[in-house]
Amino acid sequence: MLGAIAGDMIGSIHEFCAPPPDDVPLFQPDSHFTDDTLLTLATARCLLDGEGYTKAYRRACLENPEQAWGLRFNAWAQSNNSEPYNSLGNGSAMRVSPVGWWMNSENEVLAEAERSASVTHNHPEGIRGAQATALAVYLARQGADAATIRGRIATELGYHLSEPYRELIYSCRYNEVCEGTVPPALTIVLEADSFEQVMRMALSLDADTDTLACIAGAVAEARFGVPSWIERETRRRLPQEHLALVDRFRKAVS
Template identity: 60%
Template sequence: MLGAIAGDIIESIHEFGPPAVPGTPLIKPHSHYTDDTVLTVATARCLLDGVDYATAYREAYQANRDQSWGLQFMQWGDDPDRGPYNSFGNGSAMRVSPIGFWTRSLEDALRDAERSAAVTHDHPEGIRGAQATAHAIVLARTGASGEVILEAVREHHGYALDEPIPVIQRTSRYNEICQGTVPPAIRIACHASSFEEVMQVWIGLDANTDTLACIAGGIAEARFGVPAWIREAAMQGLEPEQVALVERFYKEAGNRPN
C-alpha cells in the first residue's frame, strides 16, 4: 500500500509532463499526494473497520474536495443515492493495493477487488483492472518472479503484457482508462529489478504518471519492499490521520491469521 502512495507522491509533479530528464530526484520538496492516495487510504479503512466501499470513498472525497477528481466521480460523490456509472477508468486499479496486502488468498483478493471497483467502476474493464492489480500483488507477496506474475495475469485476466519496455517508454501518452494503464504498469513493475527503477521509468514518460506509478508501486512494494528513505519521505508527505491509518494497516495486516 505504501508503495502505491509513494508512487503517487513521486509522480505527482510529473503527471502532465514534460518527462523528467535522467538524474532527476525521485522526490522533491513540492511532491505531494493526490486523489490516488486519498482513495488508497480509504480502501485500507474499509478493510480495517468494515466500512463499505461506497461510504468510505464518498467520505474521502467530501473531506478532500480540493483534489483533482474526475467529473463523474465528483457527481457520484455528491449524490449518496447514485449507483455505479459503468466506468472503466483507472481509478479502480489505483486504489486497490491494500486489498492485495490484506487478503490471505487469491480468491479473497479477487472478490474484494471486484467489490471495491464495482461501487463506481462496474464496467467489466474497470473490474478487470482492479482484479489484475490485486492478483499481481498477491503473487508478488508470495515471492513469485516477474515472469510468473506476467504469465498469471495474461492467463487469468487476458492482458497481453508483451510490449517491449522501450516501446512503452517511447509511445506512452496520457491515458485514464484501465486497459491503457494497467498493462504497462504491471509490465514495468514485473520487468524492473528494484522499486527505484520502477519509479525512474515513470518520471521519464509523457503519461498519466502518478496513477501509473500508484498502480505499479503496490506491485513493486510486494516484490522489493519500499526503500527506507522513500518510505520516510512518503510518510512525511501525508496528513497525521493518514499516517496513523497506514501504520495501523501494516500492524494489523501483519497480525492477521493465514
C-alpha cells in the first residue's frame, strides 16, 4: 500500500502543470498525500476490519473536508442517499489496490474490486478500471512477468495496452476517467525496470498526475518493492494514525 501512497505524494505537486524536467526531485517540501491516499487507506480498513465500503469512503470524505474531493463524490458523501452515481471516474481505480494484496485468487480479486467500485462507480468503465488495477497488483505480487500481466489484463478486462510509453508521452492528455488513466498507468509499470523509473515516467505524462502515479505506484510496489529511501520520504509525510494502518495492513498480508 505504501507504493500507492508514495505515488500519490510524488504526483501531488505536478497536477495541472507541464511535466517537470526528467531529473526533478521526486519528493519536495510540499509533496503531500491527497484523497487518493485517504481512500486507499479506507479500502484497507474495510478489508481488515470488515467495515462497509459506503461507510468507509463517506467517512474519509467527511473527516477530511480540506481535501480537493471530486464534486460528485463529495455530494454523494454529504447526502444521506447511499445510491451509487454511475461514475466512470478514476477514483475507483486509485482506491482499490489493497484488494490485490488481500485476496487469494483472481476471481476473488475481481469480485471484491467490483464491490469496492460499485458503491459509487457502478458504471461498467468504473468497475473495469478498479478490476484491472487490483488484478495487476495481485498478479505482480505473485511474481507474474510483464507479458503475463499484460495478457491477463487484455483477456480478462479488454485493456490491450497497445500504446507504448514512447507514444503516450505525446498522446496522453489530462483526464479523470478510468479508461484514460488506468491503461497508461499499467503500461508504464510493465515497461519499467524499477519503482523509481515508474514514478519518473508517470510525471512525464500529461495526466491526473497524483492518481496515475498512485495506481502505477500500487502495481510497482507489487512488482519491484518500494526503495527504502522512497519509503522513508513517504512515511515522514504520513500522520501516525495512517502509518499505523499501513503497518497493520502490511503485517496482515505478509
